[in-house]
Amino acid sequence: MKRRTLLTAAAGVVVAGCSTETPSAGPGEDETENRSASDEQGDTESDSGDDQPSDDAVLEAFETGLEDRGFEGVSVDETDDGVQLGYDATGTSDDDVATEIELITDGYTSAIELGLSSTSLDAIASDPDGDVLDYFTIETEWIEAYLADSLEWRELLTRIAQTFESEAPAEDADDPADDEEAESDGEDGDEDEDDEIDDGDDEDDEQSSG
Numbered sequence: 628m629k630r631r632t633l634l635t636a637a638a639g640v641v642v643a644g645c646s647t648e649t650p651s652a653g654p655g656e657d658e659t660e661n662r663s664a665s666d667e668q669g670d671t672e673s674d675s676g677d678d679q680p681s682d683d684a685v686l687e688a689f690e691t692g693l694e695d696r697g698f699e700g701v702s703v704d705e706t707d708d709g710v711q712l713g714y715d716a717t718g719t720s721d722d723d724v725a726t727e728i729e730l731i732t733d734g735y736t737s738a739i740e741l742g743l744s745s746t747s748l749d750a751i752a753s754d755p756d757g758d759v760l761d762y763f764t765i766e767t768e769w770i771e772a773y774l775a776d777s778l779e780w781r782e783l784l785t786r787i788a789q790t791f792e793s794e795a796p797a798e799d800a801d802d803p804a805d806d807e808e809a810e811s812d813g814e815d816g817d818e819d820e821d822d823e824i825d826d827g828d829d830e831d832d833e834q835s836s837g
Contacts, residue, residue: 631716631724631752631761631793685743686710692734698727700753709747709767710735716752716760724761727752728787732765739770761793 680688682705690703693714700715712731717723727750735748748765765787772778778786 631719632721679742682744685738685741688741689734689738689743692737693731696730696734698730705745706749709745709749710743712748712750714750714752716754724752724791725784725788728763728791729784732770732784732787735765736770736773739767740774759794761791763787763791765790 686703686705690701693701693712697717698714700713702713704711704713714727717727731748731750739745746767748767749762750765751762752760754760769778769783769786773780773783
């Protein structure tokens, strides 16, 4: 698959631009208020002894949510202190990458709200052959800052986009082997040209002696 990129300098603009194209581009003001009310209600219910979902249940819901949004090849695994997400890349453009980041961030935010115990999420996108294309990281402290109204949704996505790294080689990158071959061909050409000059000098000498 073609190399996927997400330019850090334009990450904020690209990510913010996909907010109008995705089904759940982060909570709006009304949803934020509803979440706050839900949090307060949740606190009351917790005090009354209601069970909190287990990490396994939360991660299963997270995985199902991504699949419902069109992701394929989704795998969610717990690590020592965080979560590792694997999935098939949805496309090759900057917009595809930005949309993936936004939808995954939205899902992870919901998981943290449900009480998931995790310090970070590492998301890894692969091509159809299973080779890693790129990856990015979501720090839970950024999610918590957003939920505490200390970080705007766009700022959160931009910060995450800045962790994006690509593993796939650029198609137009120069191959060192090709450079060496071209250099070798150039040297051979110079040698051939020198030989022709030497042959010409020998002919001149023979004519002079005759």
